[in-house]
Amino acid sequence: MLVTWRYRERKSLIQSFDPRAWVIFYACFLASSLLFWDLRFLTPFLVIALLAVFASGVTWRETRHVWLFIGGFILFFSVLTFLTGRGGMEHYTEEHTITSLRAPFEILGWRPTLDITIERIVYAISQLVRVFSVSSMTVLIPYTLNPELYGVAFRGLGLPDKIAYAMELTMRFIPTFARDFQLTMDAQRARGYEVEKLRGGLFAQVRKLAPLIVPVTIHAIAGSEDIIDAMDMRAFGVGPRTWLKQLHYRRRDYVLIVAAVSLFAASLIFSLLGHARLWIPDWALAWAGG
């Protein structure tokens, strides 16, 4: 049995567009925001993402878990970045220390020290903004893209019939397999399998994962026979495919696509001209005594 994403019809901005147009916009948005580390350029991306979220008609109640999970994850990584300067070294060469916190104790002669520098703060904020924009746009997709239209949308984007259909099936299978995994885990737990106590050496751990991974995989393959039969009986792949639902671009879709492509082109030009690098505000530098 298939489990579905929690899509429903909404009167919202995203769903007023053709799904193909929205996927193109999403791809351009993703690719463009990847090019930048400059907070001045990243902020508009955040604004677009927030606009999309608030105009999507997706309620807090529906998506609470997702937001909390992603929020926690992003915050964790940003704090990590801030504490360590991880990843930042590629973007700045000198650091201006604001203050240096030294732990009042020593561990084996090593005193934990936290250097708070202006570069690390700005870098952590930039990363937060960047990742948050990308992931909030990603979260919206399963809630706002009609599962009936996955296949025809990918086909309309130029993928061959078979690949488009494979993409559609992939998106449809993900929630199903997540459910199957949960069921398998519960079943194994009932038999005394303790996933929380995955101890032992590396080899023992990997071997202990087999009772989870193997049944889910083999069950998925065995269950696919019905789908294959159903597709074969409808002569899948014999001739050019027709789709039950047709998509038609309207004027607003063209506007969105043009906007998306220009966004990407502009981002590319800006980044090629060297405007995309990490930006440290002058006043902040002055404040840090740079």
Place this chain on the structure above:
Amino acid sequence: MDRRLLTIIIALVAVLVTFLLVSLIGGAINENLKLEEVGLLRFVFTGVGLVIVFIVYWLTRSSGAWDVGTREVVYMAIGAALYAVFSYLFNGTVFTVPSVSQVALRPAIAIPMFFGYTFGPTVGFFTGAVGNMFGDALTGFGLSPQWSVGNGLVGMIAGMAALFADKKKSMNVVLIISAVLAAIGTLLYILYPALANVMFFAPDEGIFGDAQITLFAGLSVVIGFVLVLVVRFAFGKNIDVAAAVMWSMLGNLIGIGFAALSDIWINGYSPAVAIVGEFLPAAGPNLIFAAILVPILVAAYAAMRQQTGR
């Protein structure tokens, strides 16, 4: 050749040539115009990877291994969805499994290898590439297309076993290539044992990809290689299991190698850091997972086929 396919390839090559020109002569026109942007290079390497895949396909297209029928379409989707779900579950977000000696548990990699070997290179490539893409999207990080292509290569090469009629002979070639690749990686580790393991994070211990690589992680490719050999000769009679682990090993070494080497330009790593700090701690443990999980999957699938008579 299909005209549309030709158009796509020409477009891809044209974009690559443009980037190459910009990086070669761009600096002379405007000194700001250098191809050093991290984001941009990701796309360049994604393109390079796709061109490699296409060349391999083009050279071996007469073989039936690349054909896509109804079955393959469904297996592609199953493989990609499973890979996405497993990588989401096991990348430390849902399951927190303690890492042993700087090696985190990423058993999901067995999925593209198994699907590639069992259902062919096209299914393998789709499983690895699309599965990794959706897996990243589930976690909220859709940021590394060149790693998606790398994962796709893992599955594709595992599936190239189907291109050879004589499985035993081809395995010997695979063995030699893998041994050379593993030896180069390990030699670099012996030369630079003090480099950091950039793949290892342990926030509670204050380690964020900056700890010196452990002996176990450094030698994990050798350990994995030996383990694969043990499986190969222990299952000498079951040629399917032996070939599956051998080809998975080669796929893993080349696919992860491609992604790690591209980080020399993308992240500005030195070649030694890319290989010792990134390639070894990623590819080595993958080999260990492959040597244990792929044979179990192959055997379980064979049992299922026998039982259901398919």
